[in-house]
């Protein structure tokens with residue numbers, strides 16, 4: 001059932017012991033909105049914990065509460081399980097670990113087709129923006145801690161207020177969070193640091209750029225051997241995205257012999273439709289999918305799907 005913001009706040013206010021979670025492979029919005037809501041709920045005198053079934057990148061250790069993030073282990077009970085920034089199918093082992101009386105899903109991904117109690121706001125730039133709005137709905141006061149976490153979700157999902165999902169409303173929320181103590185430079189300085197190895201990996205990845213669809217698309221395609229060797233592929237797609245004339249950028253990584261992960265970005269084309277044709281999802285301009293096939297075939301299929309889509313739109 002779709003809930004209103006007020007109903008969502010009501011469920012949170014009625015719970016005393018809340019477990020918060022988000023998707024595996026957590027990003028700044030998943031982490032920031034979970035921790036932000038944790039701080040808000042604790043400020044209201046509730047017990048709140050964040051459980052994530054994945055490693056949390058160390059760069060986010062600047063966020064208050066980072067060290068309190070737990071892995072799902074054993075069994076635990078809660079009044080309410082809150083799933084943030086994803087549909088309930090991407091929370092890994094948390095679903096099994098938490099015995100909750102109720103569960104709600106709060107997300108801004110328009111591909112979320114969840115059927116349970118859901119607050120879905122696809123016009124919001126980040127789940128953190130929804131958490132920001134929930135704060136006033138719950139009459140919860142921002143602290144320096146919650147403000148920094150929520151700010152981080154806003155900043156990362158909007159590419160530091162540069163992507164097309166950046167609205168005046170997001171900027172006003174960010175400004176208000178600064179008034180409450182969030183310091184943007186703490187977030188950007190922590191997140192722009194890169195390990196030396198990552199720069200070396202980037203140098204190698206850039207050797208694998210290919211343009212296709214008459215230069216309207218380009219991608220980095222990494223076979224299994226290359227993917228294995230790399231510590232991280234974060235940020236690779238941004239090098240492709242900025243190539244002149246490129247509408248659709250793609251990064252394909254062969255994670256296993258017969259499993260390739262694909263992420264796409266676009267300036268105009270609906271890449272979530274391309275992702276959906278491979279059972280993936282995401283947003284109009286940022287989406288991803290997994291192809292259960294070898295590198296060569298996956299590369300051919302994704303290039304064809306992107307070229308077809310561009311063809312259809314021109």
Ligand SMILES: [Mn+2]
Pocket residue numbers: 029030085108125126127157
């Ligand atoms: Mn998000």
